[in-house]
Amino acid sequence: VTSEGSDTGGTPRWVKVFGLVAVVAVVVVVVVLIVGRGGHGPSRHSRGGDAPAGNTFGAHTGSHAGVAQEQP
Amino acid sequence: VTMPPRVRKFALTAHVTASVGWLGAVAAFVGLAVVGVTSPDPETVRGVYLVMEPTAWFVLVPLALTSLVTGLVQSLVTAWGLVRHYWVVFKLLINVFATLVLLLYTQTLSSLAGLAADPNADLSAVRSASPLIHAGLALVLLVVATTLAVYKPPGLTPYGRRQQDLSRKATQP
Numbered sequence: 640v641t642s643e644g645s646d647t648g649g650t651p652r653w654v655k656v657f658g659l660v661a662v663v664a665v666v667v668v669v670v671v672l673i674v675g676r677g678g679h680g681p682s683r684h685s686r687g688g689d690a691p692a693g694n695t696f697g698a699h700t701g702s703h704a705g706v707a708q709e710q711p
Numbered sequence: 712v713t714m715p716p717r718v719r720k721f722a723l724t725a726h727v728t729a730s731v732g733w734l735g736a737v738a739a740f741v742g743l744a745v746v747g748v749t750s751p752d753p754e755t756v757r758g759v760y761l762v763m764e765p766t767a768w769f770v771l772v773p774l775a776l777t778s779l780v781t782g783l784v785q786s787l788v789t790a791w792g793l794v795r796h797y798w799v800v801f802k803l804l805i806n807v808f809a810t811l812v813l814l815l816y817t818q819t820l821s822s823l824a825g826l827a828a829d830p831n832a833d834l835s836a837v838r839s840a841s842p843l844i845h846a847g848l849a850l851v852l853l854v855v856a857t858t859l860a861v862y863k864p865p866g867l868t869p870y871g872r873r874q875q876d877l878s879r880k881a882t883q884p
Contacts, residue, residue, distance in 0.1 A: 650867035654797045661804070 714788045722788060726781035730860070733774035734853040737846055738744055740766065744843035753834050758829035759856060760837055764820040767813065775810040795871030796798045805856045816845055
C-alpha cells in the first residue's frame with residue numbers, strides 16, 4: 640500500500656467521488672427501468688412486443704430493406 | 712490463507728488473464744454491435760445478432776465468472792483482502808454487477824437471436840441498439856476496474872483500519 644498517512648486518515652476524496660457516481664448511476668438505472676417499464680428487457684424484442692419500428696442509426700429504405708429482398 | 716509464491720503467481724496470472732480477456736471480449740462485442748446497427752447488408756445484420764448469443768455464453772460469461780472467482784481467490788491469498796481497501800471493494804462491486812447484468816442480458820440476446828433467425832422478421836425489428844448500449848457501458852465499467860487494479864488508490868475501509876490497528880498492536884512489544 641502507499642503512504643501510511645493516506646490509509647490512516649478518513650475516507651479519501653476519490654472514494655467519495657466514486658460513491659457519488661455509483662449512487663447517481665444506480666438512480667439513473669432505476670429511473671430508466673421505471674419510466675421504460677415494459678420497454679426494457681427481453682420482452683422488448685419479442686414478436687408482437689413494442690419493438691422499435693426503425694433504428695436510429697440509419698434505417699434502410701434501399702433495396703436491402705425489406706424481407707422480400709432478403710429471400711432468394 | 713498462505714500460498715506458495717509459485718501458486719500465488721499462477722493465481723494472479725489467471726485473474727489478470729480472465730479480467731483483461733473479458734475487457735477485450737467486450738470491446739470485440741462493441742464492434743459487433745456497431746456492425747449490427749450500421750451495416751447495410753441484411754445477412755450481415757442477422758449474422759451479428761445470431762453470433763452474439765453464443766459469444767456471450769462461450770466467451771463473456773466464462774471470462775466474467777473466472778475473473779470473479781480468481782479475484783475472490785486473490786483477496787483471500789494476498790494482504791489486500793476483500794473489504795480492507797476501497798479499490799478492492801469497488802472492483803468487486805463492478806465485477807459482481809457486470810456479471811449479474813451479463814447473465815440477465817443473455818435472455819435479451821436469445822430473443823434477438825430468435826428474431827434474427829426468423830426470415831419473416833423485418834430487418835428493422837432485428838436491428839437493436841441495446842447490445843451496443845449495454846456493451847458500451849460494460850466496457851466503461853471494466854476499464855474503470857482495470858484502472859483501479861493498476862493504480863490501487865490508497866484508502867482503507869473502517870474494517871481495514873481496525874484490522875491494521877489490531878496487527879500493529881499485535882506486533883508491538
